Amino acid sequence: xxRCHLSRLMGEHxxxxxxxxxxxxxxxxxxxxLYRETANRxxxxxxxxxxxxxxxxxxDLLEITDETPSEGSN
Numbered sequence: 715x716x717r718c719h720l721s722r723l724m725g726e727h728x729x730x731x732x733x734x735x736x737x738x739x740x741x742x743x744x745x746x747x748l749y750r751e752t753a754n755r756x757x758x759x760x761x762x763x764x765x766x767x768x769x770x771x772x773x774d775l776l777e778i779t780d781e782t783p784s785e786g787s788n
Contacts, residue, residue: 715778715779715780715781716776716777716778716779717751717776717777717778717779717781718748718749718751718753718775718776719774719775719776719777720734720745720748720749720764720775721749721750721751723764723768723770723774723775724749727768731745731746731749734764734767737767738760738763738764738767739763740760740763740764744756744760748760748764761775761776
């Protein structure tokens with residue numbers, strides 16, 4: 715499973731979904747899907763914009779885990 719740490723990064727920078735969408739030019743719906751970790755696919759351009767916004771590497775935003783989706787849900 716691929717985990718997206720956008721919500722953590724946004725919290726650290728005290729940003730809302732609308733702030734991220736405005737700063738990156740990404741569609742608000744895409745930001746929401748990444749924030750909630752429900753996106754099925756993401757364009758590399760979107761990953762680049764988010765990494766540039768948060769001054770981080772791809773590995774800081776996305777992480778591969780051994781966890782299956784059902785294990786992470788309670």
